[in-house]
Amino acid sequence: MALEDAVVLSTLVNHVSNDSSQNAQERINLPSALDLFFDARVSRTRFLREKARSMRNIFAIPPGPDQKLRDQLLRSDMDAIGRAGVEKNGYSAIEKRQGFAKDSPNFLTDVSFRDMLFGYDAGSVGKDIVARLEHREF
Amino acid sequence: MEHAHFPASAVVRAYDSAEILSQQRLGDLMVHLYGHSYTMLHRVDLHRTLYDEAVKLGADIQLAHPVIAVDCDNATAKAANGKVWRGDLIVGADGEKSICREAVIGRPTPSVDSGDHVFRMVIPSAHITEYPELAGLLDPSSVTVTMGPHGHAVTYYLKQDGLLNVVLMAAHEHPEERPKPPHPVDIDQVRQDFAGWKLPELVLKVTEQCSRWTLLDTPAADQWIKGNVVLVGDAAHPMLPTL
Numbered sequence A: 001m002a003l004e005d006a007v008v009l010s011t012l013v014n015h016v017s018n019d020s021s022q023n024a025q026e027r028i029n030l031p032s033a034l035d036l037f038f039d040a041r042v043s044r045t046r047f048l049r050e051k052a053r054s055m056r057n058i059f060a061i062p063p064g065p066d067q068k069l070r071d072q073l074l075r076s077d078m079d080a081i082g083r084a085g086v087e088k089n090g091y092s093a094i095e096k097r098q099g100f101a102k103d104s105p106n107f108l109t110d111v112s113f114r115d116m117l118f119g120y121d122a123g124s125v126g127k128d129i130v131a132r133l134e135h136r137e138f
Numbered sequence B: 001m002e003h004a005h006f007p008a009s010a011v012v013r014a015y016d017s018a019e020i021l022s023q024q025r026l027g028d029l030m031v032h033l034y035g036h037s038y039t040m041l042h043r044v045d046l047h048r049t050l051y052d053e054a055v056k057l058g059a060d061i062q063l064a065h066p067v068i069a070v071d072c073d074n075a076t077a078k079a080a081n082g083k084v085w086r087g088d089l090i091v092g093a094d095g096e097k098s099i100c101r102e103a104v105i106g107r108p109t110p111s112v113d114s115g116d117h118v119f120r121m122v123i124p125s126a127h128i129t130e131y132p133e134l135a136g137l138l139d140p141s142s143v144t145v146t147m148g149p150h151g152h153a154v155t156y157y158l159k160q161d162g163l164l165n166v167v168l169m170a171a172h173e174h175p176e177e178r179p180k181p182p183h184p185v186d187i188d189q190v191r192q193d194f195a196g197w198k199l200p201e202l203v204l205k206v207t208e209q210c211s212r213w214t215l216l217d218t219p220a221a222d223q224w225i226k227g228n229v230v231l232v233g234d235a236a237h238p239m240l241p242t243l
Helices: A002-013 A030-059 A065-083 A111-118 A122-134 B027-034 B043-056 B099-105 B132-137 B187-193 B198-205
Strands: B009-014 B020-025 B067-071 B076-079 B084-086 B090-092 B112-124 B142-148 B151-158 B163-171 B211-217 B229-231
Touching: A002 A030, A002 A122, A030 A122, A030 B142, A030 B229, A065 B020, A111 B027, B067 B099, B090 B099, B099 B229, B112 B198, B132 B198, B142 B198, B151 B198, B163 B198, B187 B198
Parallel strands: B009 B142, B090 B229
Antiparallel strands: B009 B020, B067 B076, B076 B084, B112 B163, B112 B211, B142 B151, B151 B163
16 A cells, blocks of 8 residues: 555655746645545545455454354355356456455455455556646646 | 565465365466566565665665654654754655654554464475475465464465465454564464464474564554645554455
8 A cells, every 4th residue: 555655646746846937737736736645545545444454353253153154155256266167368257257256255356356456556546636637627 | 576476376274174265366367357466575575676766766765764753844854863854745654653643643643452463483495395284285376364263374485585474363362551562482372372273283383483473453544644744654544464
């Protein structure tokens, strides 16, 4: 998360004007850049902080009905992947399908969570904010 | 990245039987989906990579200058030896025990005992080959999570270094007022704590050294900016290592 923060923050700070001859419409001041950084990052980091806590709890479930259910979910997701066909590229269609293994105790099997975690491009996030500034969308 | 490790899969095992409950392919699937490999890198190697790049970009890195105070309005930072820096912006990337966080929020944000102990061992892979039952449960190309009562274990090889990395986590009953930093612990006590955990038991039999510390629970900052100071990383949003 710190690396993502760095990319988004540096993209925005690079857009701050410290030269009065620059086009004022396209540049922002530092406080605005910092606020935009916070707005861009706060929800994602809060969500992942909570997710890390919930994974800790899921890992530590003591033997009992909840544990049996958790373990069975893991097994059945693997069965589903095993039974699904493979596409021409060698990958199983199901292990990329949106919604597959939602909230899985193996968060790397949970397609939408995995996409959210690894599909994030901090560089694009920063550049999109800058582009919207240049179009006066803020 | 020559020090990086690219696990082929993420495995979940049951604690008592070591049954594989889940084996999620990583490797080329991650490249196919996200354009990059799922990568494991030692912290030291990550730091070195960042350090080298920062120096190349012209950063002036001054080690051994712990910052003890920041002034948000004047954007100054003061080191323990009295040295003061002033700038347009101070980025508080000072981690879990951030002093910048306190300056931004205006009050201390002490960490508390999360309720978990973390145990760490590093075992030479060459040593493990002498124990076939253990070696058989450790796939060199996976990262493995063992889920068990009130805790879990993570095991993975650091191929380049020829080491098996083992991290255990276990809940403890009495909250510690002063959470303990890493210290060596009696391996027999750890063996007792993880009795009945098939894979951890085997690992604990082949080593005598184990370090333990109390996992901290640190408040997130609801405000990351004050004046010309901005928090990033763990200073802004610390999280448990279970992701």
